[in-house]
Amino acid sequence: MERMESMEPISAHYTTDYPEIHPDSGFESRESCDIQAKTPPPATYDEELTILVGDSGVGKTSLLVQFDQGKFIPGSFSATVGIGFTNKVVTVDDVKVKLQIWDTAGQERFRSVTHAYYRDAHALLLLYDISSRTSFDNTRAWLTEIHEYAQSDVVIMLLGNKRGPEKGLGKGLERGLERGLERGLEGTRERELERELEKGLERGLERRPEKDLERDSREGLRGDSRGNTRDDSRGNLRGDLRGDSRGTREADMSSDRAIRREEGERLAREYSVPFMETSAKTGVNVELAFTAVSKELKHRAVQHPNEPKFQIHEYIEAQKEKSGCCSYI
Numbered sequence: 001m002e003r004m005e006s007m008e009p010i011s012a013h014y015t016t017d018y019p020e021i022h023p024d025s026g027f028e029s030r031e032s033c034d035i036q037a038k039t040p041p042p043a044t045y046d047e048e049l050t051i052l053v054g055d056s057g058v059g060k061t062s063l064l065v066q067f068d069q070g071k072f073i074p075g076s077f078s079a080t081v082g083i084g085f086t087n088k089v090v091t092v093d094d095v096k097v098k099l100q101i102w103d104t105a106g107q108e109r110f111r112s113v114t115h116a117y118y119r120d121a122h123a124l125l126l127l128y129d130i131s132s133r134t135s136f137d138n139t140r141a142w143l144t145e146i147h148e149y150a151q152s153d154v155v156i157m158l159l160g161n162k163r164g165p166e167k168g169l170g171k172g173l174e175r176g177l178e179r180g181l182e183r184g185l186e187g188t189r190e191r192e193l194e195r196e197l198e199k200g201l202e203r204g205l206e207r208r209p210e211k212d213l214e215r216d217s218r219e220g221l222r223g224d225s226r227g228n229t230r231d232d233s234r235g236n237l238r239g240d241l242r243g244d245s246r247g248t249r250e251a252d253m254s255s256d257r258a259i260r261r262e263e264g265e266r267l268a269r270e271y272s273v274p275f276m277e278t279s280a281k282t283g284v285n286v287e288l289a290f291t292a293v294s295k296e297l298k299h300r301a302v303q304h305p306n307e308p309k310f311q312i313h314e315y316i317e318a319q320k321e322k323s324g325c326c327s328y329i
């Protein structure tokens with residue numbers, strides 16, 4: 001596995017042994033595995049081949065490195081050439097699920113290489129970049145390819161990547177912003193709109209440091225309202241309200257969001273696949289994505305007659321609520 005135009009090959013970030021994580025206790029370091037060794041080793045099942053797919057630059061490699069090593073490698077983008085893999089063990093319900101995770105190159109010219117791997121895949125994580133409309137639109141083509149080349153029972157998960165953690169701002173802020181927005185839209189002049197939004201912000205401010213919020217909303221406003229038609233402006237700002245403005249703007253890529261969360265959810269519903277937004281940069285939902293897939297694979301492998309069928313959608317929703325981190329997702 002190589003990376004183009006990169007001083008350091010991405011393979012330097014991959015491991016070939018089996019580091020371990022426990023879904024309920026977060027990412028575990030290798031050291032902590034020694035403590036585990038005192039208890040009887042859980043049963044293991046055969047390797048589950050999981051493949052990351054999606055357009056070039058959506059963050060597949062970064063997501064895998066974050067999952068594997070709990071870190072984000074910033075710097076200029078260097079596209080993956082070919083395909084590479086890393087191994088990882090996820091313990092779900094006292095059962096070790098061995099994942100062999102393949103990171104594919106998103107560029108068109110490598111498509112025939114990656115197709116060859118689909119057939120053996122147990123799970124496919126399809127990523128798009130929430131700041132790229134093209135990558136989102138292309139997910140339909142990816143899904144068509146998946147259905148063409150992969151097994152019919154492959155586990156598919158849709159991930160909108162590049163997003164940071166957000167702290168809930170509360171309904172008050174959202175309502176305030178909505179009201180400000182509605183009034184602001186009656187006039188189209190930017191300054192008016194800005195004033196109205198500021199009023200909305202003041203009313204709605206509940207939990208965030210004021211200066212962050214004001215700065216963020218001004219930035220969002222400038223970006224969204226300049227040169228837009230009235231409808232575009234409304235659409236973007238609404239998207240921003242629902243998707244972006246609920247959290248802090250150190251939030252990863254939030255000001256560049258092009259795809260509202262609802263659009264991802266709608267597409268996922270259309271194809272009956274689970275969905276979540278992730279950030280390879282901050283780690284939000286990265287572990288949850290792989291854990292959910294591992295659970296699904298494990299339940300398929302060891303379905304007890306009296307055990308209810310594992311519902312991956314419900315599991316994801318419950319985990320999001322439990323962590324309290326991602327009410328926006």
Ligand SMILES: Nc1nc2c(ncn2[C@@H]2O[C@H](COP(=O)(O)OP(=O)(O)OP(=O)(O)O)[C@@H](O)[C@H]2O)c(=O)[nH]1
Pocket residue numbers: 054055056057058059060061062063073074075076077078079080081104105106107161162163252253278279280281282
């Ligand atoms: N802010 C932010 N940047 C990200 C995130 N994930 C990836 N990036 C950046 O996006 C660029 C592309 O990320 P990669 O992980 O290399 O993308 P990829 O999908 O593996 O691309 P290909 O190898 O060409 O298929 C890099 O500059 C990353 O640093 C994220 O969650 N947040």
